[in-house]
Amino acid sequence: xxxxxxxxxCLWAAIAALLVCSLPAWAQGQTAAPSxxxxxxxxxxxxxxxxxNVSGPTADDLAAGDPSGTKTGxxxxxxxxxxxxxxxxxxxxxxxxxxxxxINFTWTLVAGFLVMFMQAGxxxxxxxxxxxxxxxxxxxxxxxxxxxxxFAYWVCGFAIxxxxxxGATMLGGANPLNHEFAIHLMGHDWGLxxxxxxxxxxxxxxxxxxxxxxxxxxFMDTALTIVTGAAAERWKYVAFCVSSVFLGAITYPxxxxxxxxxxxxxxxxxxxxxxxxxxxxxxxxxxxxxxxLTALALAxxxxxRIGKYNRDGSSNAMPGHDMVIVLTGCFILAFGxxxxxxxxxxxxxxxxxxxxxxxDTMLAGCTGSFGxxxxxxxxxxxxxxxxxxxxxxxGLVAITAPSGYVNTMGATIIGFIAGLLVCVSxxxxxxxLRVDDPVGAISVHGTNGIWGxxxxxxxxxxxxxxxxxFYGDPTQLVAQLIGVATLLGFVFTVSYVxxxxxxxxxxxxxxxxxxxxGLDIPEMGALCYPEFVLKPDTSHNGAAASIKAGLQVARxxx
Amino acid sequence: xxxxxxxxxxxxxxxPVIALNMTSSTGARTFxxxxxIGISLFAILGLLNKAHQKEAVWKQ
Numbered sequence: 001x002x003x004x005x006x007x008x009x010c011l012w013a014a015i016a017a018l019l020v021c022s023l024p025a026w027a028q029g030q031t032a033a034p035s036x037x038x039x040x041x042x043x044x045x046x047x048x049x050x051x052x053n054v055s056g057p058t059a060d061d062l063a064a065g066d067p068s069g070t071k072t073g074x075x076x077x078x079x080x081x082x083x084x085x086x087x088x089x090x091x092x093x094x095x096x097x098x099x100x101x102x103i104n105f106t107w108t109l110v111a112g113f114l115v116m117f118m119q120a121g122x123x124x125x126x127x128x129x130x131x132x133x134x135x136x137x138x139x140x141x142x143x144x145x146x147x148x149x150x151f152a153y154w155v156c157g158f159a160i161x162x163x164x165x166x167g168a169t170m171l172g173g174a175n176p177l178n179h180e181f182a183i184h185l186m187g188h189d190w191g192l193x194x195x196x197x198x199x200x201x202x203x204x205x206x207x208x209x210x211x212x213x214x215x216x217x218x219f220m221d222t223a224l225t226i227v228t229g230a231a232a233e234r235w236k237y238v239a240f241c242v243s244s245v246f247l248g249a250i251t252y253p254x255x256x257x258x259x260x261x262x263x264x265x266x267x268x269x270x271x272x273x274x275x276x277x278x279x280x281x282x283x284x285x286x287x288x289x290x291x292x293l294t295a296l297a298l299a300x301x302x303x304x305r306i307g308k309y310n311r312d313g314s315s316n317a318m319p320g321h322d323m324v325i326v327l328t329g330c331f332i333l334a335f336g337x338x339x340x341x342x343x344x345x346x347x348x349x350x351x352x353x354x355x356x357x358x359x360d361t362m363l364a365g366c367t368g369s370f371g372x373x374x375x376x377x378x379x380x381x382x383x384x385x386x387x388x389x390x391x392x393x394x395g396l397v398a399i400t401a402p403s404g405y406v407n408t409m410g411a412t413i414i415g416f417i418a419g420l421l422v423c424v425s426x427x428x429x430x431x432x433l434r435v436d437d438p439v440g441a442i443s444v445h446g447t448n449g450i451w452g453x454x455x456x457x458x459x460x461x462x463x464x465x466x467x468x469x470f471y472g473d474p475t476q477l478v479a480q481l482i483g484v485a486t487l488l489g490f491v492f493t494v495s496y497v498x499x500x501x502x503x504x505x506x507x508x509x510x511x512x513x514x515x516x517x518g519l520d521i522p523e524m525g526a527l528c529y530p531e532f533v534l535k536p537d538t539s540h541n542g543a544a545a546s547i548k549a550g551l552q553v554a555r556x557x558x
Numbered sequence: 559x560x561x562x563x564x565x566x567x568x569x570x571x572x573x574p575v576i577a578l579n580m581t582s583s584t585g586a587r588t589f590x591x592x593x594x595i596g597i598s599l600f601a602i603l604g605l606l607n608k609a610h611q612k613e614a615v616w617k618q
Contacts, residue, residue, distance in 0.1 A: 186579045272578050274587075296602070300610045309616035433607050434614070474584050481591035482574050488598035489571020493564050496606070500560075512615075 048093070051086035101172045104347030105207075107354075108171065108215050111343020114336045115218040119146050119225060121332030125393075126229040127528075128329065129320035129386060129439040133518025134233045135528035141228040141235070145244050149221040152248035156198055157220060158213050161253035163194020165261040170347035171211050176203035180262050188271045191263040193254060215343065219287050220252050222340075226291030229439035231298040231508075233305050234515050237523045239508045243298070243499055251494050252290050258486070259286045265486065268479045275457075275476030278483040279466045281357075282344035284401030284452025289487045292446020296435070297496040302509045304436030306516060315430050318438065323385050330389040334365050337396045341403040353404065353464060360403045361396065364415030368395015371419020379423075387423055390440045394422035397445055398452040402459055405466040410459035417455075418448045450487065453480050563605035570598030 056076035066072050078095045080087055123142035130138045164180020167173045179196050182189040197204040200213060224244050228235070258265040259280050269277035280286050309315055320326060341361045345351035372391020376384040395415035399406075402414060425443035429435050437443070457477030460468035467473040502508060509515075514522035521527060573594040574587065581587060611617075 186576075268578075273582075300606060303610065303613075303615050306615060309614070311616060313616075433603060434611060435607065474588065478584060478587045478591060481588065481595065482578075485571045485574050485591060485594045485598060488595060488602060489568050492598075492602055493567050496564065 046089065048090040049088050051088060052092075054087065100349040101208075103349040104170050104172075104351075105211050107348040108211050108343060108346050111339035112211075112215040112218050114339025115215075115222065115343065116146075118218075118222060118333050118336035118340070121329040121336060122222070122225045122229070123329070124325040125329035125333065125389070126225075126232060126439050126441075128322040128324070128326035129229070130232050131318065131518070132321040132529055132532055133520060133527075135321065135520065136524045136526060137237070137519035138228070138232050139528065140524055141232070141237070141240055142225055144241070145224045145228060146221055148241055148244045149224045149248040150217055152245045153217050153220050153253070154200060154213075155249065157249045157253040158200070158216060159195065159197035159253075160193045160250070161220075161256040162212060162216060162261045163196040163198075164191060164257070164263075165194060167208060168212060168346050170345070170351065171208040173208060176206050176209060177212075180257075182264075188267070189264075191257070191261075191267065193257050193263070194261055212346075215346070216256070219283055219340075220248055220256070222283075223252050223287045223291035223294075224248055226288065226441050226445045227295045227298055229441035230295030230437045231302050232438045233519065234302055234509055235298070236507055236510050239502055239506050242502050242506060243508075246498050246502070247290075247294055247495065251294065251491060251498070252286075254494075255290055255486070255491050256286045259483065265479075265483055268482065273475060274479035274482075275473055276466045276479075278479045279405065279456050279460070279476065280401045280453060280483065281404035281456075282341045282400045284397060284399075284449045285483050285487055287449075288397045288400060288445040289449030289453065289484075290491050292442050292444070292449050293487060293492040294495040294499075295437070295441045296446055297492055297499055298508070299435045299437055299442065300496070301499050301503055304434065305438070306512060308436045309434055313434060315434070320386065320438075326386060327389050330392050333393060334396060337361055337365065337400075341400060344404065356408075357403045359408060360406060360411035361399055363408055364395040364399030364403075364411045364418070365392050366395070367412050367415035368392050368398070368419040368422075371395070371416045371421075372423055373419075375420050375423040386440075387426070390422050390426070390444050391419035393444045394418040394448040397448040398455060400449075401452040402456045405456055405460035405464050405468075407461050407463070410455075410461065414452070414455045414459060418451055421447060421451055450484050453483050453487075456480050559605055559609040563601045563609060566601035566605065567598045570594040570596070570601060573597065 054075050056074035057071040061071055062076075075087065078087060078091055079098070080091055081094070119142065123139055126142060127135050127138045162177050164182075165177050167175055167177050177194065177196050179194065180191040181193050181195055182191040184190075196202075197209065197213075200209065224247055227243070227247065228240065231240070257263040259278055260266065264271075265278035267277055268274040278285075305318065307316060308318060338358055338361065342354040342357045345354055345357070348354055369388050369392040372387045372394065373383040376382065376387050395418045398414050398418035398421075399411055402410065406414065422440065422443050425447040426437075426440050429437055429442055435442070454477070456466065456468060457480035458468045458470055460466040460471065460476060462471050462473070467476060469477045499508065510519060510523065518527075571594060574591040577587060577590040581590075
């Protein structure tokens with residue numbers, strides 16, 4: 001066989017050619033692997049004022065109607081800065097900002113309207129728990145406290161409370177509220193009161209400030225209406241007017257400034273390392289404790305109703321005249337609390353925790369009534385209706401401060417303890433202290449308001465910037481306890497001294513004869529229930545003797 | 559007695575506030591807070607209430 005002698009050199013030549021050709025590719029592979037990606041070219045600058053080429057439904061489309069809703073709320077509805085020119089990116093950005101603030105305005109205003117409606121709940125709860133002969137007087141106190149409080153708050157209360165708060169970012173800043181009077185003491189500034197916003201005049205004629213005013217005003221009025229319950233059935237109406245104006249103008253706004261308006265309590269975290277400073281999300285301390293402690297001061301000054309206590313100091317029950325409106329009022333209050341707590345975010349856009357706050361509020365109210373029913377059932381054999389209502393309110397009061405900071409388990413425990421606490425407190429105040437509180441306002445709002453403040457320092461889970469003792473931060477509890485000490489030492493004493501002064505000027509208590517007759521005619525000039533036959537309650541042992549003694553006092557004073 | 563009650567209630571408030579600069583210990587601050595609250599409660603529920611009970615309508 002003849003061999004191809006020319007084939008072998010050709011093969012070698014081909015292999016060599018392949019090697020030579022592949023060398024550059026191999027060398028390139030060796031050096032290219034670790035190289036960093038090339039920097040992306042800078043994006044072209046966005047022309048925010050360049051016209052956008054977008055179009056919405058035409059006029060003919062819209063004229064045909066929009067049953068499916070797809071043609072409503074389109075680019076056609078975006079506001080143009082200059083209607084004569086096409087839409088630009090800056091128009092869209094402004095519209096987004098406007099929408100966020102509009103959502104927050106709407107949310108806060110609606111929540112404020114709900115809180116305002118709580119006045120009706122308080123009015124009928126208190127009136128139902130009083131006797132029929134005082135119904136007109138009790139309703140009129142609850143009715144007019146709204147007007148007196150609003151006026152006082154507009155004149156100076158709002159400025160003292162929020163005048164140095166620097167507004168709220170959720171409401172667009174409200175920057176005109178920008179000056180806090182503070183003293184420099186012990187190395188720190190101690191903010192005491194705001195100085196902008198008197199009469200809502202000047203720069204505070206501002207849309208954001210108006211929303212803040214409305215929301216804060218209805219909170220303040222809640223505190224005022226608490227007091228009328230504890231002093232009901234013997235409080236002189238003129239004294240009530242003066243006392244309410246003072247509370248709405250001075251006492252409440254001062255403490256509210258310290259807690260919410262940029263005052264010294266809110267700075268305890270920054271100045272002294274005490275957690276996030278005094279934390280009171282929706283006002284267990286600011287609203288309810290202030291109202292409850294003022295109610296205690298008033299109850300001391302006006303004294304118990306004639307017939308409430310016997311000469312040996314034992315207590316007589318004085319049942320209310322209408323349990324239907326009492327429990328209906330409790331439901332109205334529970335409904336209004338959905339404005340009170342979730343509304344305290346001051347917005348929905350950027351504050352989606354409103355859902356968890358609402359659920360916490362529901363749970364604590366329910367477990368509060370569970371606790372009260374359980375206590376009364378075990379101790380007295382029956383689930384008392386008025387204490388069930390007070391248990392619901394106690395749970396709601398207690399969860400008001402921690403609602404923004406606790407989980408559902410914490411809310412449940414807080415509410416249940418509040419339900420037990422209100423029963424114990426009512427008994428202690430009635431039988432041990434012998435302080436007459438016809439509606440249980442001191443226990444519901446004072447005692448459980450303080451419990452709510454303390455519970456923040458225990459149960460706050462750290463999710464929203466506040467962490468309590470059970471989640472590893474004992475310093476928050478210290479801030480809360482300082483808040484409680486301030487409520488007792490400042491709020492109570494200011495309320496007490498002011499009302500003692502009012503007592504000396506106009507007198508706080510009606511005459512004994514008026515009280516025995518019922519305050520509707522002597523104080524209001526008309527009966528609430530003209531067709532009712534009103535008579536003294538002599539169904540309880542000792543009450544008749546006390547009423548006779550009261551009549552004797554009435555004759556002497558007459 | 560009413561004046562003493564009012565002054566003592568104020569003292570119970572100022573005690574933990576002033577103590578903020580005296581110690582940085584959380585335990586000590588907590589103790590002083592509880593002490594201050596106790597003093598205020600004693601003043602309000604003890605002294606002031608007792609003073610008002612003396613002139614209570616049911617004792618007359």
